[in-house]
Amino acid sequence: MHERGLSLRRFKEFVIESAIYASGVLVIIFVVLIFLFLAKEGLALFKTVSLSEFFFGKKWYPISEPPQFGIFPLFLGSLLVTLGATIISVPVGVASAIYIAEVAPARTKEILKSGIELLAAIPSVVLGFIGMVTLVPLVKTVFKLPTGLTAFSGALVLAFMAMPTIVSIAEDALNAVPRRYKEAALALGATRWQAIWRVTLRAASSGIVAAIMLGIGRVIGETMAVMMMTGNAARIPHSIFNPVRTLTATIAAEMGETVQGSDHYFALFAIGIILFIISFIINLIADFALHRKRL
Amino acid sequence: MKISAHITQKIVFTILLLATLVVILPVLLIIFIIVRDGIGAISWEFLTAMPKMGMRSGGIFPAIIGTLYLVTGTLIFALPLGILSAIYLTEYAADNVLTRMVKFAIINLAGVPSVVYGLFGLGIFVVFLKFGSSILAGSLTLAIMVLPVIVTTSKEALDSVPQSFREVSRSLGATKWQTIRHAVLPHALPGILTGIILAVSRAAGETAPILFTVAAFYLPRLPQSIFDQAMALPYHLYVISTQVPNVEVKIRYGTALVLLVMVLSMNFLAIVVRSQFRKKQKW
Numbered sequence: 001m002h003e004r005g006l007s008l009r010r011f012k013e014f015v016i017e018s019a020i021y022a023s024g025v026l027v028i029i030f031v032v033l034i035f036l037f038l039a040k041e042g043l044a045l046f047k048t049v050s051l052s053e054f055f056f057g058k059k060w061y062p063i064s065e066p067p068q069f070g071i072f073p074l075f076l077g078s079l080l081v082t083l084g085a086t087i088i089s090v091p092v093g094v095a096s097a098i099y100i101a102e103v104a105p106a107r108t109k110e111i112l113k114s115g116i117e118l119l120a121a122i123p124s125v126v127l128g129f130i131g132m133v134t135l136v137p138l139v140k141t142v143f144k145l146p147t148g149l150t151a152f153s154g155a156l157v158l159a160f161m162a163m164p165t166i167v168s169i170a171e172d173a174l175n176a177v178p179r180r181y182k183e184a185a186l187a188l189g190a191t192r193w194q195a196i197w198r199v200t201l202r203a204a205s206s207g208i209v210a211a212i213m214l215g216i217g218r219v220i221g222e223t224m225a226v227m228m229m230t231g232n233a234a235r236i237p238h239s240i241f242n243p244v245r246t247l248t249a250t251i252a253a254e255m256g257e258t259v260q261g262s263d264h265y266f267a268l269f270a271i272g273i274i275l276f277i278i279s280f281i282i283n284l285i286a287d288f289a290l291h292r293k294r295l
Numbered sequence: 296m297k298i299s300a301h302i303t304q305k306i307v308f309t310i311l312l313l314a315t316l317v318v319i320l321p322v323l324l325i326i327f328i329i330v331r332d333g334i335g336a337i338s339w340e341f342l343t344a345m346p347k348m349g350m351r352s353g354g355i356f357p358a359i360i361g362t363l364y365l366v367t368g369t370l371i372f373a374l375p376l377g378i379l380s381a382i383y384l385t386e387y388a389a390d391n392v393l394t395r396m397v398k399f400a401i402i403n404l405a406g407v408p409s410v411v412y413g414l415f416g417l418g419i420f421v422v423f424l425k426f427g428s429s430i431l432a433g434s435l436t437l438a439i440m441v442l443p444v445i446v447t448t449s450k451e452a453l454d455s456v457p458q459s460f461r462e463v464s465r466s467l468g469a470t471k472w473q474t475i476r477h478a479v480l481p482h483a484l485p486g487i488l489t490g491i492i493l494a495v496s497r498a499a500g501e502t503a504p505i506l507f508t509v510a511a512f513y514l515p516r517l518p519q520s521i522f523d524q525a526m527a528l529p530y531h532l533y534v535i536s537t538q539v540p541n542v543e544v545k546i547r548y549g550t551a552l553v554l555l556v557m558v559l560s561m562n563f564l565a566i567v568v569r570s571q572f573r574k575k576q577k578w
Contacts, residue, residue, distance in 0.1 A: 013472045016472055017387070020379045020387055021383060022379075023376050023380040023383055024379075024380050024384065024394075024397045028396050034412075034415045037423070040418065091314070092317055096311070103311055121559055122500075124409075125502045125532050125533050126325075126532065126555055128536075130325050132537075134328065160321060191300045191303075193307050221406070228536070251410050268414070275410070279403075279411075280406075283399075
């Protein structure tokens with residue numbers, strides 16, 4: 001009896017431990033599957049459309065006859081919005097991270113951190129909606145534009161959405177700098193700001209780079225808010241005050257209307273491959289930066 | 296010289312404070328606007344009735360229920376998988392290529408754009424596995440998307456349990472799994488719970504992954520099985536604010552408010568659980 005009880009327990013443990021290992025492996029399999037399924041559908045496009053037509057074609061007319069699948073305008077749209085959002089969110093985000101990590105008193109710090117978490121929690125479609133009803137009309141009147149649905153409006157909302165990522169990761173990086181670094185600087189007569197600027201920030205630089213990269217990743221991948229705010233015009237923009245359409249918004253807006261197995265369907269998956277690869281590279285760089293920090 | 300350094304510091308700290316306010320104040324403003332303009336739409340009918348007249352009146356009941364179904368489905372798949380993966384990483388993983396790959400895979404999953412999850416879900420669940428556009432396909436897609444959230448928070452919780460707990464348990468003759476089950480998991484539970492709540496809140500608020508895997512534009516009845524399409528709150532908000540003309544503004548704000556309250560109350564719960572846990576933590 002005792003023997004049997006023991007072996008049953010061993011068997012149970014074996015099953016559980018196998019499940020644990022399997023779960024770990026499954027996570028890797030998911031990433032591979034995502035890539036395979038994007039590739040399976042996306043690469044089918046290139047039977048009929050050449051790579052250079054796809055990447056450098058200046059016209060995205062997926063439903064005209066003959067259709068044209070040039071993602072260049074969409075790529076420019078994403079680039080413009082991302083660039084705008086990055087220019088705004090990086091300085092503001094890093095500055096807030098410094099304030100929260102180094103300057104704010106303990107009580108304030110907790111309140112500010114909750115505020116940032118609150119922002120991270122607001123669904124993108126809610127931000128898109130609020131942007132549409134408040135920011136879009138404002139941009140239209142302030143800049144005297146025919147429409148407020150522009151790359152600029154999208155960039156503003158996206159900058160805001162990138163904040164939680166940038167602030168929390170940069171703050172972690174600043175907190176991870178050993179206290180004695182700063183204390184040594186203070187002991188030598190530096191002011192708090194001099195210690196932050198010359199010592200803490202330098203020591204945390206790779207973590208801050210990671211924060212910026214992940215913030216950019218968040219911006220490139222954002223879909224709903226940007227689709228609701230940028231006017232959805234798949235044309236080559238001439239300024240940041242033109243309506244644009246991003247890569248992500250194109251997939252979200254058009255997939256519902258495509259026929260499965262059509263070139264249009266394949267083309268949207270091909271855009272998915274590009275987004276997947278971009279996010280992969282960004283994560284790779286961020287991961288590399290974070291690991292260098294630990295050395 | 297000394298004084299000017301102090302003045303510099305004053306100026307810089309003021310700028311830093313202003314930057315922080317630029318981030319925080321709009322958050323409060325957004326919440327204020329949605330509550331102010333949405334509260335008027337909230338009524339018993341709005342929460343429990345079917346939409347009427349092409350969503351221009353009536354309630355949002357099926358969207359609320361759809362979101363609840365999706366969140367439940369997401370948890371059923373993501374919860375065991377996420378916690379087991381976290382246990383693998385903290386308790387079993389040797390320092391080898393496999394472990395590095397698992398870690399990198401998780402980082403990567405966290406970074407994949409939500410709309411790409413939507414494509415993936417469409418490709419594998421809707422088309423390849425022939426689930427069709429359904430609650431099942433949508434839940435599976437959302438589950439893979441929130442997996443990194445559960446894994447990272449659970450891993451953090453498990454990591455925070457002191458190594459000595461494990462050593463004591465093992466030295467008393469407990470097996471590895473018994474140790475994890477009785478000496479580690481109970482102490483990590485509140486941290487794991489926080490991760491689960493955050494994952495739920497993320498799943499409830501996402502739109503792009505459900506666009507082509509489950510979301511129904513207008514379906515004024517409740518789903519009957521997991522192979523049915525369903526309405527969902529975030530998609531409903533998108534639809535009534537961009538696709539359907541002449542929807543009363545109040546209804547839009549009201550829908551946004553319900554979604555916001557749902558998501559934020561879960562986040563608030565997570566914060567409460569976490570702070571209670573920190574207070575109780577004795578080590």
